[in-house]
Amino acid sequence: MAQTVLVTGGAGYIGAHACKVLKAAGFVPVTFDNLNTGWEEAVKYGPFFKGDLMNRADVDAAFAQYRPVAVLHFAALSLVGQSMKDPGKYWRVNVMGALNLIEGAIAAGCLNFVFSSTCATYGDQDGVLLDEETVQKPINSYGASKRAIEDMLVNFGESHGLNHVIFRYFNVAGCDPEGEIGEQHVPETHLIPLMLDAVAGKRPALTVFGSDYPTRDGTCLRDYVHVMDLVEAHVLGLDWLLAGKGNRVFNLGTGTGFTVREVIDHARAVTNREVPIVEGPRRAGDAVALVSGSLRAAAELGWEPKRSTLRQMIGDAWAWAQGPGYRG
Known part of the structure; x- marks a missing residue:
């Protein structure tokens, strides 16, 4: 029987592409999305659970219904300019939503977690090629909220055995070459x-x-990365966790x-x-x-x-x- 993976933000640009490659790799991707910025018509590759990460009951219900072996967490607010104007919104939605998801996963016994982080955690370090050991100094609330979630994963890994892969990636671009899904945001900022x-x-x-x-x-x-290359890395990260290889951080850039x-x-x-x-x-x-x-x-x-x-x-x-x- 194919293994099920919960994909938060699976109706969004990157999440929908991830669901496509997960299905091709033999998994059943379950999209968890509130459709605030996602598109229901992008949910093509597995079941859809309409829910909000800010509501712990929605999170628990999704885990109970589908019993996933892992989580791929893409759902987040991600506009740098907006995060500078309204940092509280980013701390509430990104961090509290992730906390509900992490605690819900642990309560359900789902201990494999792939996290969509960002190179924005590094901040502005001129002349530096950024690797995983570069000091993180975010300069906006978006990057700071993602850094906080990384810290939570480390904490819950130590306390509850939550296995995690963190991907810090650079600018994502392009679309599925077969034309089934694409990039579309309201408002568009990319x-x-x-x-x-x-x-x-x-x-x-x-x-x-x-x-x-x-x-x-x-x-x-x-640094620009094609979305299909990016999401294929997430499947490799999932395989890494399911093989018991431990916690790891990876940059995704060219x-x-x-x-x-x-x-x-x-x-x-x-x-x-x-x-x-x-x-x-x-x-x-x-x-x-x-x-x-x-x-x-x-x-x-x-x-x-x-x-x-x-x-x-x-x-x-x-x-x-x-x-x-x-x-x-």
């Missing part, structure tokens, strides 16, 4: 879909936030950084269209550069980000944005 909307005339222009950063062209520098202007240049090449842009001020909480310097996931999990070129990430996203599933 660079590539915003840029492609501007290319398609669905918004007036892409705003470039800050052009005076100490980078090669004055715009922020980021080690190559691109500036905002370089991403725009690639979009011109992929779409063969101009990208309308306007210059805007820096946003509070944005780091100058975030690039992975880690080889641990490759060495220990056998992970290979084989789709994570800008050309493929932008190309897959462009195909999705022109397809029947897109709501833009």
Whole structure:
């Protein structure tokens, strides 16, 4: 019988892609989502439990009904700018929601936990390639809330034997190349879909936030990972836990950084269209550069980000944005 995995946030962008690869790997993914930011039509690969992590009764009911062998936890508020303006919301929803989930998992005897963390826990460390041993110094409430959840997993691992894999990942982009699911947020804040909307005339222009950063062209520098590469790493992390290999932290990035202007240049090449842009001020909480310097996931999990070129990430996203599933 196939093993069941509870996927929180499984109706969202990354969670839905994770459910697809979990099903392909022989698991039964159960999506747990309140649909505040997710899409019910993205739940295609297993059962759906509509629930809220802020309600412990919902969490307990999901564990009782499906008895999963593991949790993949994606559900979270994730807007850096919003987290700077309303930190209390991020501490309540992200941290308290995770605490309910962790305690619910332990009470149900589900002791394998894969956590979607972020490179935002490292903060702004110019000139540093970030690996798992880099000191964490988050500069916004989003990163701080994710760091707090990492600490909780360590604490509950020591006290209750909760096995965990933590993935700190960099900017996620692209879509399922088969076009079954894609990237769509309300409001949209991610660079590539915003840029492609501007290319398609669905918004007036892409705003470039800050052009005076100490980078090669004055715009922020980021490491981009294709969403399918990213979620395949989560299946490898799940296998790691089920094999009893213990607790581990992995960065997920390619080690190559691109500036905002370089991403725009690639979009011109992929779409063969101009990208309308306007210059805007820096946003509070944005780091100058975030690039992975880690080889641990490759060495220990056998992970290979084989789709994570800008050309493929932008190309897959462009195909999705022109397809029947897109709501833009």
